[in-house]
Amino acid sequence: MAMAVTAPTASTMSIASVTLEVADPDAAHRFYTAFGVDTRLRLRASEAPSTGFRGFTLALTVSGPATVDGFLGAAVEAGATVVKPAAKSLWGYGGVVQAPDGTIWKVATSAKKDTGPATGEIDEIVLLLGVGDVKAAKRFYVGRGLTVARSFGGKYAEFASDESSPVKLALYKRSGLAKDLGVPADGAGSHRIVLGSTAGPFTDPDGFAWETAA
Template sequence: MATTASSAVTASLTSVTLEVADPDAAHRFYSAFGVDTRIHLRASETPSSGFRGFALALTVSGPATVDAFVDAAVAAGATVLKPAAKSMWGYGGVVQAPDGTIWKVATSAKKDNGPATREIDETVLLLGVADVKATKEFYVGQGLTVARSFGGKYTEFAAGPSSPVKLALYKHRGLAKDLGVAADGSGSHRIALGGTGSAFTDPDGFVWEA
């Protein structure tokens, strides 16, 4: 059963920085994809292989808009991990950017109510964690407010008033399966999170910067 919390947000995710080998090339890709205003980029050659333990998810209005984003990503150099298709939850697809970041584009709508747009309703950072319940409690201790929680499977935190990205926790292997990739990975996550609180590193090695 899902639980919710309605208390005021005392801390929140304020920025997502992707660490990439070539910031200029990454900027061109994300501009073409249409998400460049929602993330930051910085140069990094830190070794990383396999699944990095996270994905960014875009929620949009309908299937045609999902296709528009997926097509734009592929045209700019992305690899399709899961072709856009209908599911019991709606319609969606998964792509991997040239820098290695995985993006999921989805809608709960199974039919279009209008033409495709380039509008994003919501952006969610999905962290794949070893223990959703324990990591949820860790983040609550850091001042984040739980918005929705489904036991040990999924937790979503309330977003700050000006944050372009919402934070959520997903079981690591469950997230990898949902994205269509192997769960194994090593090295850097190649991502840094900015928050309203102090700097810290969470139980799964995701780094937060003040």
């Protein structure tokens, strides 16, 4: 598998906001507050049809297994459904849940053992977009001004982000992302996510919508 690494440099575009479109914003706000990510997201009402896998996941990276369990437990207690129970893997420890609004969340750590108590702190949030062609999508976003931080052939690409961005953006082949999450890859309709950027509005080749952040 080919691997190319590009050092992060200043980009001309960054993610300024992440908006989830939900049927009930008040209920979603209660859930995300209990989950501990309410300050990283925006919510707005939408009845746009959406079935099956919406093509993306939001992933929390945290310090250790106890913190993973804490976030997953809070999510389930607030109404999330377990998609993949927390377990050790080759890469660390993690699990997957689906929020009541349909958004799939992964919580993971590279650590396989705890070195201290659960912290309740998020090290990083990564938005993984499931795309049909990682190389083509990467070229599209580079053309929009993003800088590639890491790239693994046609399987994965991650972009550099600045401190003001609420999340880091990455691309994953849609079928591979669905397999990693433990869900069928089929899905249709709205992605139910809109990204705000420092650039003008546009839609990427896989139908993910961006708008100018207020």
